[in-house]
Amino acid sequence: MSKTKKRYYAFLFMIAAEAIAILLTCTGFILRRTVAKGAEQYETVSDIALPLVLIRDRVAAKEEKEPQETTTKETEESTTKETTTEEATTDETTTDESGETTTEGTDESTTEETPAAIDESYFDETLFIGDARVDDLANNARLGTADYFCGENFSIFNIFSKKVTNDDFRNATLDQVLASKSYTQIYLMVGFNDTEYPLSSVMKQYTYALERIMELQPQARIILGAVIHANEETSRSVEGYAVKDLNTMNAEIKELAQQYDGVYFIDWNDLFCDENGYLRSAVSSDGVHLTASAAKEWAEEIVKQAIVE
Amino acid sequence: MIFNSFSFLFLFFPLFFLAYLYAPREWGKYIIIGGSVVFYVLGTWRNPLEIAVLAGLTLIGVGACALFQQDRYAKKWLLVLVLVLLAAPLVCLKLAALFVKETPSLPLGLGFYTLQLIAFVIYAYRGGQTKPLAVVEGTLFFPKLISGPVAVPEEIFEDIEAPVRKRNWIDSGLQDFVVGLACKMVIADRLGSVLYEIRGAGFGGVSVLLAWLGVLCFALEIYFDFLGYSRMAIGLGKMLGFLLPENFDHPYCATSVREFWTRFMITVSQWFENYVRIPLANKGGTAWFVIASLVGWLAMGIWFGTGWNFVIWAILMFGLIMGEHFLFGKYLEKYPILGHIYVPIVIGLCWIFFITKTPGEAGTYFLRLIGVTKMTFDPNDWKVVIAKVWPFLACGVIFATPYPQMLWKKIHKSLGAWICLFVLFLICVYLMATAGNDPFLLFSF
Structure with missing residues (x-):
């Protein structure tokens, strides 16, 4: 008697599991052609997973809508707290490094040793444009109420065609962003994803992008950031990521900056790289993207090297 | 193909199982071999070389078993030759990883089926009865092909x-499988997010508390990941009528490192005991005992992962076990409470060599544990992390003790138990769909 009972449970279990799987797959099949039609982010999701992924995203979107305001406030508070508590420890390490940076990188009127004079609110009307590295900055070390227009794979060729959805923007193009608000300064830090193209066309596009930004935001100070290197392994294995090549590109960007008034160039590489120019393992776990703590160091460096006229 | 994927759960296994159940019994072994080949090829068809390595080694194993079967007085050098051939791909790839920067990744399951084939060949050499088809089936048997036991x-x-x-x-078997799936999906993978966070922040960029939390989470993650996979394998084996050996026995409740390794990945550590340590130690004397232990641990360390970290880890394990044997083992035996504190701490700290990739990173991590740092960090980062993982952490700690299993044995036949398992299974399906599939942790070493 008990034996038949047991057999019944396992049998039911398997039938029910399979039925749910079939149900999910059919629902997913239908949803893909209705609710999720044309949604790029679901392209790689299989039919069976799609209904569950949609549920997750709906729940997350709902949660985000309600307590968003409070959480952003909290994070702001905590970031300001961090900077005050960490100042004691970071000052020693970064002052000597920034000393080195200035010799090579900042040739214009940058102020080096006045961290106290500028605080984060200086960046309230600032726009950061950039690739995944800037995204690390946006996610881990925001400055004041600055806006961040950035994302994976952003390059000089696609910054005007990409749309950004993050804490600052909803589905916005760079043109819309530049037209909608007036910024006092704009940081442009792309180039790492352009190494496969000929340098001459990259620079042509760079010039075009710079002039477009200047045209839309004539009042803004524009800072071109050097492309940050990759770690040794990536530099050696990926064509175009070699320190030499990136330095050539950076030299061209620097030259471009010198051709215009109100355009500056800053090189951050000394902050992140070892003596051979390779990204240190402590600042990046994958050799390209920055760790949270490295992003914070970077943000402090940006404050230190802020351009004051 | 991995067990915690939709294609395995809802497509491959149901079809395979129906065929196995309802086909004539004498077809059973062919269905298992065929199914195992499909299982392996579906996961590796992009790299035909991996399939070739498995096929080649299996053929060598089958040939050697047949040879030793016929010739009861086969020369020892022949055995050595076969063992060298069988171990060559694994040993070469592992050693290459130590000295050459870029090495191809290991073929799927190479570590496990190499051990299995060597065990079969030695069994045949020592006079055991083997049949060629049984050796093929025993090697390819898909529940244990890629991840043991x-x-x-x-x-x-x-x-x-x-x-x-x-x-x-x-x-x-079905119950074992679901329990294993839950260990992997609900506990191990959730706790894995802590290490992901720490890696993202950089090992030197986390607070002291988060660094310690990371060690605790990884110790539980690696246990439940391996345990989950082994349980799933054992469950599948049972459903097909095979009793695979237990691979874990609540290792963190051990009172010495030596005992820990009789409870953690039992089949693997037993393999190194049987085929490396015992033959060497049998040469007699304390010196040989020490050498045997050192060689055994180095071999096991290299088997576990690639890179110098695993060599250092092996030497640490060797040191601890020798220390227990010659110095402080007697105190641990006398005061078990001391052992219960000592084992989780030293084993956990040694896992740092699994967490990190290079000795330098491990050093950074150790410095972080004692609060020495060069990088900035958020002193409250651990609060954010613990708020996210505490339920899974609590489950992990509770299920690392033997009590839940004792309770389960009493109630597992009831309807309520089946309903609980089904709910657990649905949770796993949800997690599989939404959280991405983390492969078996061991594949990443």
């Missing part, structure tokens, strides 16, 4: 000869 030759050959086809084995 390593079967004992006598036992698996017996099961291959006559699988136990009983309804209650299917019941208990």
Whole structure:
């Protein structure tokens, strides 16, 4: 008697599991052609997973809508707290490094040793444009109420065609962003994803992008950031990521900056790289993207090297 | 193909299982071999070389077993030659990883099926009865092909000869499988997010508390990941009528490192004991005992992962076990409470060499544990992390003790138990869909 009972449970279990799987797959099949039609982010999701992924995203979107305001406030508070508590420890390490940076990188009127004079609110009307590295900055070390227009794979060729959805923007193009608000300064830090193209066309596009930004935001100070290197392994294995090549590109960007008034160039590489120019393992776990703590160091460096006229 | 994927759960296994159940019994072994080949090829068809390595080594194993079967007085050098051939791909790839920067990734499951084939060949050499088809089936048997446990030759050959086809084995196998799936998906993968966070922040960029939390989470993650995979394998084996050996026995409740390794990945550590340490130690004397232990641990360290970290880890394990043997083991025996504190701490700290990739990173991590740092960090980062993982952490700690299993044994036949398992299964399906599939942790070393 008990034996038949047991057999019944396992049998039911398997039938029910399979039925749910079939149900999910059919629902997913239908949803893909209705609710999720044309949604790029679901392209790689299989039919069976799609209904569950949609549920997750709906729940997350709902949660985000309600307590968003409070959480952003909290994070702001905590970031300001961090900077005050960490100042004691970071000052020693970064002052000597920034000393080195200035010799090579900042040739214009940058102020080096006045961290106290500028605080984060200086960046309230600032726009950061950039690739995944800037995204690390946006996610881990925001400055004041600055806006961040950035994302994976952003390059000089696609910054005007990409749309950004993050804490600052909803589905916005760079043109819309530049037209909608007036910024006092704009940081442009792309180039790492352009190494496969000929340098001459990259620079042509760079010039075009710079002039477009200047045209839309004539009042803004524009800072071109050097492309940050990759770690040794990536530099050696990926064509175009070699320190030499990136330095050539950076030299061209620097030259471009010198051709215009109100355009500056800053090189951050000394902050992140070892003596051979390779990204240190402590600042990046994958050799390209920055760790949270490295992003914070970077943000402090940006404050230190802020351009004051 | 991995067990915690939709294609395995809802497509491959149901079809395979139906065929196995309802086809004539004498077809069983062909269905298992065919199914195992499909299982392996579906996961590796992009790299035909991996399939070739598996096929080649299996052929060598089958040939050698047949040879030793016929020639009862085969020369020892022949055995050595076969063992060298069998171990060559694994050893070469592992050693290459130590000295050459870019090495190809290991073929899927190479570590496990190499151990299995060597066990079969030695069994045949020592006079055990083997049949060529049984060796093929025993090697390719898909529940254990890519992630163990390593079967004992006598036992698996017996099961291959006559699988136990009983309804209650299917019941208990299905329950084992779901429990294993939950260990992997609900506990191990959730706790894995902590290490992901720490890696993202950089090992030197986390607070002291988060660094310690990371060690605790990884210790539980690696246990539940391996345990989950082994349980799933054992469950699948049972459903097909095979009794695979237990691979874990609540290791963190051990009172010495030596005992820990009789409870953690039992089949693997037993393999190194049987085929490396015991033959060497049998040469006699304390010196040989020490050498045997050192060689055994180095071999196991290199088997576990690639890179110098695993060599250092192996030497640490060797040091600890020698220390227990010659120095402080007697105190641990006398005061078990001391052992219960000592084992989780030292084992946990040694896992740091698994967490990090290079000795330098491990050094950074250790410095972080004692609060020495060069980088900035958020002193409250651990609060954010613990708020996210505490339920899974609590489950992990509770299920690392033997008590839940004792309770489970009393109630597992009831309807309520089946309903709980089904709910657990649905949670796993949800997590599989939404959280991405983390492969078996061991694949990443």
